[in-house]
Amino acid sequence: MKDNVRQQPKPPDPARRKALRDAARLGGGALVAGMALAGHALQSSALPAQNLRPPGAIAADGFLSACVRCGLCVRDCPYGTLKLAGWSDGPATGTPFFTARDVPCEMCDTIPCVKACPTGALDKALTDIGEARMGVAVITSRETCLNLQGLRCDVCYRVCPAIDKAITLETTHNARTAKHAVFEPVVHADACTGCGKCEKACVLDEAAIKVLPLQIAALSQDSHYRRGWDEKDKAGAPLVYAPLKLDVRKPQAGADLP
Amino acid sequence: MSANRFPYAAAQVRKGLWQSRRFLVLRRLAQAAFLLLFLSGPVVGIWISKGTLASSLTLGVLPLTDPFILLQSVAARHWPEATALAGAAIVLTTYLLAGGRSYCSWVCPINPVTDLAAWLRRRLGITQSSKIRPELRYYLVIAVLAVSAATGMLAFELVNPVTAFHRAIVYGAWTSATGAILIFAFDLLVAKNGWCGHLCPVGAFYGGVGSATLLRVSATRRDACDDCMDCFAVCPEPQVISPALRGNRTGVGPVILSGDCTVCGACIDACPERVFTLTHRFDTRLLPCSATSQPETPAAYERTTP
Numbered sequence A: 001m002k003d004n005v006r007q008q009p010k011p012p013d014p015a016r017r018k019a020l021r022d023a024a025r026l027g028g029g030a031l032v033a034g035m036a037l038a039g040h041a042l043q044s045s046a047l048p049a050q051n052l053r054p055p056g057a058i059a060a061d062g063f064l065s066a067c068v069r070c071g072l073c074v075r076d077c078p079y080g081t082l083k084l085a086g087w088s089d090g091p092a093t094g095t096p097f098f099t100a101r102d103v104p105c106e107m108c109d110t111i112p113c114v115k116a117c118p119t120g121a122l123d124k125a126l127t128d129i130g131e132a133r134m135g136v137a138v139i140t141s142r143e144t145c146l147n148l149q150g151l152r153c154d155v156c157y158r159v160c161p162a163i164d165k166a167i168t169l170e171t172t173h174n175a176r177t178a179k180h181a182v183f184e185p186v187v188h189a190d191a192c193t194g195c196g197k198c199e200k201a202c203v204l205d206e207a208a209i210k211v212l213p214l215q216i217a218a219l220s221q222d223s224h225y226r227r228g229w230d231e232k233d234k235a236g237a238p239l240v241y242a243p244l245k246l247d248v249r250k251p252q253a254g255a256d257l258p
Numbered sequence B: 001m002s003a004n005r006f007p008y009a010a011a012q013v014r015k016g017l018w019q020s021r022r023f024l025v026l027r028r029l030a031q032a033a034f035l036l037l038f039l040s041g042p043v044v045g046i047w048i049s050k051g052t053l054a055s056s057l058t059l060g061v062l063p064l065t066d067p068f069i070l071l072q073s074v075a076a077r078h079w080p081e082a083t084a085l086a087g088a089a090i091v092l093t094t095y096l097l098a099g100g101r102s103y104c105s106w107v108c109p110i111n112p113v114t115d116l117a118a119w120l121r122r123r124l125g126i127t128q129s130s131k132i133r134p135e136l137r138y139y140l141v142i143a144v145l146a147v148s149a150a151t152g153m154l155a156f157e158l159v160n161p162v163t164a165f166h167r168a169i170v171y172g173a174w175t176s177a178t179g180a181i182l183i184f185a186f187d188l189l190v191a192k193n194g195w196c197g198h199l200c201p202v203g204a205f206y207g208g209v210g211s212a213t214l215l216r217v218s219a220t221r222r223d224a225c226d227d228c229m230d231c232f233a234v235c236p237e238p239q240v241i242s243p244a245l246r247g248n249r250t251g252v253g254p255v256i257l258s259g260d261c262t263v264c265g266a267c268i269d270a271c272p273e274r275v276f277t278l279t280h281r282f283d284t285r286l287l288p289c290s291a292t293s294q295p296e297t298p299a300a301y302e303r304t305t306p
């Protein structure tokens, strides 16, 4: 038998063949399962707009690589704000979220949810709850907001924990009555934590102010924009040195321009 | 009447009720205890363990984290904080000592579900079972980690029915029990021990740990085996028994070394001849079959098989 090996093509070893076939089959099965899982994963990475992450949650995609869905943040939230997503809730299964209109975040000074997180999905670098960016409030319905119709509701303004920083009331002329003012609630994204107290408190059946996730109400300027005034501040001097000399175009010398 | 429908009957006649159900009862107590640790807080306000099996904090000091979940996180390129890493190290060390897949039979909340399906299968005499290779689960472990790496998410945790079921119980998120119900139907109607024995990547991971673990079952008195096959009928991973039990013919030692063994002790319970014992992997002793063992009377056996 051994002597024949060189002369004749080796007869296929049935055991080896079977092993290879099995491995290919199992590998194929695992591949199909893996593809299905990957498809599902990519689909469920989108967070529904009305579901917000706890304070300190690391940036959207990072969160799903870090959160192990233990719910320790949920347990330590004294207000019952946070919930773990069930299979049909919208956010990725098992991840913590809150719905501002149900129970908003009360912005605890000690941020117990962040302290409880064992994995770093909630970033312990967040030590001042005022710096939290769970989302940003937006007047989503100018047509129904009572203040924008010239009435005085002010509820969102008054409940805001960052009153006069995150929401201010800006007066404008009331064109309808021609003699009153409109007290428009204006959100300042640089101070809004996204706690959702305003959305919760809005007296309308459907809130006219809603907290949207940062992916929707984007907070950062496109990186390719350079604002001249910022660049000037950074440089500490005007960026264009040569004083602009514009030709004086005058139809007639000495005539006043309108 | 097939003996395999009542695989504990002979043992009960020979050893009595307690000796023939000892490990079953202890396992159910352990499973209940692990749930109660998490439930005492939300139900009666006494907090012992917070969190879930994915990651927990017990008595405010002991962090525990599932190493397989953490592995997915690392594959997804997140380096976890020290608390989670320490928790995973503690869990890993525990299972390196205490049996690897003992997680499956003593802790996992899915186990009573699959045990119920297996029991019903025996009782209803359902013998048809789809042929799925048990090795598939190891391929699935690799697939799950690869998907985590490719998508940057803890991929399996999106569908993991094990942790979802635990969340369903502990957090009252009942929709998350869907997976457990599907597993029950799959195990009952499609494949015997289908989920735990063929698919579950969590069990497969702990099986990997189990291939080096200290705590093992050994067929110490294998010479007393009379081939009644009761152990094979109750074992969730019957393929692990043969090498150790039939080792006389092949020169293999009596310890069940396969990582697939869940250290559930069902074989110890069900064996009328007291062949199996719980011991450690280096205990390769072979004891002679006990002299007091009497051949059972067919009459006594008949009495317990309705």
Ligand code: SF4
Binding pocket: A054, A055, A076, A077, A078, A079, A080, A081, A082, A104, A105, A106, A107, A108, A111, A112, A113, A114, A129
């Ligand atoms: S800051 Fe307080 S209220 Fe807000 S989510 Fe965290 S624990 Fe809950």
Ligand code: SF4
Binding pocket: A066, A067, A068, A069, A070, A071, A072, A073, A074, A095, A096, A116, A117, A118, A119, A120, A121, A122
């Ligand atoms: S504590 Fe951290 S890891 Fe646990 S559910 Fe909350 S965010 Fe996720």
Ligand code: SF4
Binding pocket: A136, A137, A159, A160, A161, A162, A166, A167, A187, A191, A192, A193, A194, A195, A196, A197, A198, A199, A211
């Ligand atoms: S979400 Fe509303 S209440 Fe909360 S900080 Fe922003 S504006 Fe204020």
